[in-house]
Amino acid sequence: MKLHATVLGEGKPILILHGFLGMSDNWKTVGKELAGAGYEVHLIDQRNHGRSPHSEEFNYLVMARDLKEYIDSHSLANCILLGHSMGGKTAMTAAALFPHILDKLIVVDIAPKYYAPHHQQILEGLQAIEEASLSSRGEAEDLLAEYVKEEGIRLFLLKNLYWKTKTRLALRLNLEALIKNIEEVGQALDPDAVYNKPTLFIRGERSDYITVEDERLIEKHFPEAEVVTIPKSGHWVHAENKKAFLQAVMNFL
Structure with a gap:
């Protein structure tokens, strides 16, 4: 690879x-x-x-x-x-x-x-971002705040956001594979x-x-x-x- x-x-x-x-x-x-x-x-x-x-x-x-x-x-x-x-x-x-x-x-x-796996809440928050149709980073942060209370960790996670199209934000992570293989981490x-x-x-x-x-x-x-x-x-x-x-x-x- x-x-x-x-x-x-x-x-x-x-x-x-x-x-x-x-x-x-x-x-x-x-x-x-x-x-x-x-x-x-x-x-x-x-x-x-x-x-x-x-x-x-x-x-x-x-x-x-x-x-x-x-x-x-x-x-x-x-x-x-x-x-x-x-x-x-x-x-x-x-x-x-x-x-x-x-x-x-x-x-x-x-x-x-x-x-033991301990990222459940974070992964749920990222999944919520992936499933939502977000048009601003502010919206993404507000949504993630419902799952992740620490601002520092939120900012770290939101670095994964990028503009997939001119109007739609997406995550660079392969979230599906990471969730499926969480035990491996x-x-x-x-x-x-x-x-x-x-x-x-x-x-x-x-x-x-x-x-x-x-x-x-x-x-x-x-x-x-x-x-x-x-x-x-x-x-x-x-x-x-x-x-x-x-x-x-x-x-x-």
């Missing part, structure tokens, strides 16, 4: 994978900073997200293979791979399957364990998966996605891993405390 990406800067390649219901645009600010520090940053849309192709098939194995195909088709080598949330799971899977194409791995606020890393190169796990201080108990599991899969906690941040670490997040990344690199 030919993934869509935005490439910034020149230098050693850093590939960035967004989270569930996100898109590469969510990482543009961080991408520009890393490009300014001398890296070639690839902001990638994963399948069924952003401007990448849609497919009924959706799991971490196919998304890891999508990434390998992207790296091969762009003749990239010695890559640094950074993934947030769902993107972190894709990154972990790809690192264990194709360690030779990577130098370092950065996983943001997700552990290699199983997570929380899947644990393969029990035998191991990546033996330098790895950084970043967690938000106010997030419960990576617990102290998870550190033993992280060490099992990633023997060279270190875990860093970013203060004053939740699950969207890079947006909530960008300065400390970038500092942690640069120190690791």
Whole structure:
């Protein structure tokens, strides 16, 4: 599958994978900073997200293979791979399957364990948007507010809106496939998966996605891993405390 990406800067390649219901645009600010520090940053849309192709098939194995195909088709080598949330799971899977194409791995606020589906309300809200005939972003936000109370999460989700025609808004997401495969999003890393190169796990201080108990599991899969906690941040670490997040990344690199 030919993934869509935005490439910034020149230098050693850093590939960035967004989270569930996100898109590469969510990482543009961080991408520009890393490009300014001398890296070639690839902001990638994963399948069924952003401007990448849609497919009924959706799991971490196919998304890891999508990434390998992207790296091969762009003749990239010695890559640094950074993934947030769902993107972190894709990154972990790809690192264990194709360690030779990577130098370092950065996983943001997700552990290699199983997570039960917890996006029901959000998916219902997005479904309501898809079924309604909306002609303004304001209408979409009002409708989504009935399902999602947090304004920050609403704004993040509404980035998926685009003008399909001059008068009709639509979502870039392949919502049908994502709802159908929702169980796949929380899947644990393969029990035998191991990546033996330098790895950084970043967690938000106010997030419960990576617990102290998870550190033993992280060490099992990633023997060279270190875990860093970013203060004053939740699950969207890079947006909530960008300065400390970038500092942690640069120190690791």
